[in-house]
Amino acid sequence: MKPPLTVLAVVATGTLTAALLAATAQGTPVPTPDSPVGIRLPDDAAPGAVPRPTADPGTAHPTDDLESGNDLIAIGPADDPTGKPTPGTPTPGPTTPTPTTDPTTPPANPACPGVQITPEDDAAKVVAGAAAGTTFCFTKGLHRIGTTIAPKSNQVLTGENGAVLTGSIPLTQWAANGDDWVTTGVLPPAYTQTGQCEDNVANICYLREQVFVDGKHLTRVASRDKVAAGTFYADYTANAVYLGTDPRKKSVEMSKTATAIASNAASVTVRGLTIEHFATAPQGGALVLGPKWRATGNEVRWNHAVGVMLVNADGATLEKNSIHDNGQLGVGQYSTTNGTITENDVRNNNTDGFWIADWESGGIKTTWSNGGTVSGNLIKDNRGVGLWSDAYDDNRTFSDNTIVDNAADGIRFEIGRNGVIEKNLVTGNGHGTGRGSGKSLWDGGGININTSSNVTVRDNVVGNNVNGIAIQSRTRGSGPWGVNLLRDITVTGNLITMRGGTTATGMVQNSGAVIPAGEVTLDKNTYRLDSLTSTRFQKTGRWYTARQWQQEGQDPTSTFTQNRLPPPR
Numbered sequence: 001m002k003p004p005l006t007v008l009a010v011v012a013t014g015t016l017t018a019a020l021l022a023a024t025a026q027g028t029p030v031p032t033p034d035s036p037v038g039i040r041l042p043d044d045a046a047p048g049a050v051p052r053p054t055a056d057p058g059t060a061h062p063t064d065d066l067e068s069g070n071d072l073i074a075i076g077p078a079d080d081p082t083g084k085p086t087p088g089t090p091t092p093g094p095t096t097p098t099p100t101t102d103p104t105t106p107p108a109n110p111a112c113p114g115v116q117i118t119p120e121d122d123a124a125k126v127v128a129g130a131a132a133g134t135t136f137c138f139t140k141g142l143h144r145i146g147t148t149i150a151p152k153s154n155q156v157l158t159g160e161n162g163a164v165l166t167g168s169i170p171l172t173q174w175a176a177n178g179d180d181w182v183t184t185g186v187l188p189p190a191y192t193q194t195g196q197c198e199d200n201v202a203n204i205c206y207l208r209e210q211v212f213v214d215g216k217h218l219t220r221v222a223s224r225d226k227v228a229a230g231t232f233y234a235d236y237t238a239n240a241v242y243l244g245t246d247p248r249k250k251s252v253e254m255s256k257t258a259t260a261i262a263s264n265a266a267s268v269t270v271r272g273l274t275i276e277h278f279a280t281a282p283q284g285g286a287l288v289l290g291p292k293w294r295a296t297g298n299e300v301r302w303n304h305a306v307g308v309m310l311v312n313a314d315g316a317t318l319e320k321n322s323i324h325d326n327g328q329l330g331v332g333q334y335s336t337t338n339g340t341i342t343e344n345d346v347r348n349n350n351t352d353g354f355w356i357a358d359w360e361s362g363g364i365k366t367t368w369s370n371g372g373t374v375s376g377n378l379i380k381d382n383r384g385v386g387l388w389s390d391a392y393d394d395n396r397t398f399s400d401n402t403i404v405d406n407a408a409d410g411i412r413f414e415i416g417r418n419g420v421i422e423k424n425l426v427t428g429n430g431h432g433t434g435r436g437s438g439k440s441l442w443d444g445g446g447i448n449i450n451t452s453s454n455v456t457v458r459d460n461v462v463g464n465n466v467n468g469i470a471i472q473s474r475t476r477g478s479g480p481w482g483v484n485l486l487r488d489i490t491v492t493g494n495l496i497t498m499r500g501g502t503t504a505t506g507m508v509q510n511s512g513a514v515i516p517a518g519e520v521t522l523d524k525n526t527y528r529l530d531s532l533t534s535t536r537f538q539k540t541g542r543w544y545t546a547r548q549w550q551q552e553g554q555d556p557t558s559t560f561t562q563n564r565l566p567p568p569r
Helices: 123-128 546-551
Strands: 006-012 015-021 115-117 135-138 141-144 156-159 163-166 168-170 175-177 180-184 211-213 231-235 240-243 252-255 269-271 274-276 285-289 294-296 299-301 306-311 317-319 322-324 329-334 340-342 345-347 362-367 373-375 378-380 385-390 397-399 402-404 411-414 417-422 425-427 447-450 453-458 461-463 469-473 487-492 495-498 505-509 520-523 526-529 537-539 542-544 559-562
Touching (some): 115 123, 123 135, 211 240, 274 285, 299 306, 306 322, 345 362, 362 378, 385 402, 411 417, 469 487, 537 546, 542 546
Parallel strands (some): 115 135, 141 163, 156 269, 163 274, 269 294, 274 299, 285 306, 306 329, 329 362, 340 373, 345 378, 373 397, 378 402, 385 411, 397 417, 402 425, 417 453, 453 487, 461 495, 469 505, 505 537
Antiparallel strands (some): 006 015, 168 252, 175 180, 537 542
């Protein structure tokens, strides 16, 4: 068996792409996803329906989705796509795990069959002592995981409702210290910094321990004098933890174990568990899937770095999980062929201050992977990129996702090839502030294609993002496919709303990465603009109105409409 910790790292210009294979953890069934009321659609979309273009040139442009009083002014041919494909929305996981049959051990709870693991058991030891193919049931209660659970092939790890796997330890010995409270002897030795933080002066996001008071996540501060209510400071030299909140008569926990569940064994199933409070290292997961694993109906929350990682997880499936409030990233995938990430609710990740604009934080990120899909997920309110393919993904499809109100790009496809981005709803993204944030096409958009080749962007609804579709040609060095270049990009059949600020769709390029003529094609899209005389299009530093854009040879048969609603706030 391989050792439990393996570090794999790849460096691309401007981005560190690494996968830290650590232990893994699981969660509880997915709650019912938000109703449509909770999702900010393009402001000019009709209530209850999101108009979406398709490739049907014989259908007239729809007008019933525009609010009364808005003018529809077509300045291109009327053969633009007009259908309404529906974006995928995550569906909840099962409220009770599906029973399986174990002919040797009659289950005490028919809904959770197999060998029972109670909160008093050493779960890693129980699993290690059983044969391949064994089914385990974690009983209801808090299971403290001090050693990573390493399943064998075809084992099933499931749980009763209320089964929680935690990587934290209780902190009970506190003493008053001025206005604060202190406990000692609980921290590990200081360790090396990895990762990049939004606050690149204090650089504390790489510190792995989190502290919770009555289940509430405290904010780490960089020095003793910054301690206040709701915060904590860890002094590794003195091995002391300071709180600004009175811990008396409260439950105080500190994350300590790095990973809940991980192994290289094939065909493991993990379902119906809550996995929380693991002190994962940056780019490491609380739950780490291996080849042909299936993780479904889990809740993975409040872990320091990544909630769930797929690492060398060929053929693995991550579906119908709730993955939220993790410190760096909801889901990461590295070096995986034909992985499936589908119908998950991924929200509110990057709670611990990783760099929002340009370092692996936010919703879902995949790297160095071939084939497979990311589809039907709700990716919402993450402090970073919503869905990010970075560094040598090949033949990947992102489809039917609902990607809403993430701080950076909705979708970023960077240094990859042979990608398809289709039928996604992408709205309200890129309006975060902080280091590296901005409004130009260099800063991104609802969908951002960066120095990639043979990528098709089709039939998406893209509305009210910092920009519409940003196509970036940058100097990014060389990789396994030779020099990284922007080539063969097709943008078609999309509905793109741009109605405020500096919002634009178009292309930017470095002087050393000039885009050859004919390598980027935009056509048969539908644009909704605040004004037909607004400069909402850009090509390598020059700005254009809709008509000028067509005169430049772009979007020759697309339709441009004027919408008089005020711009979104």
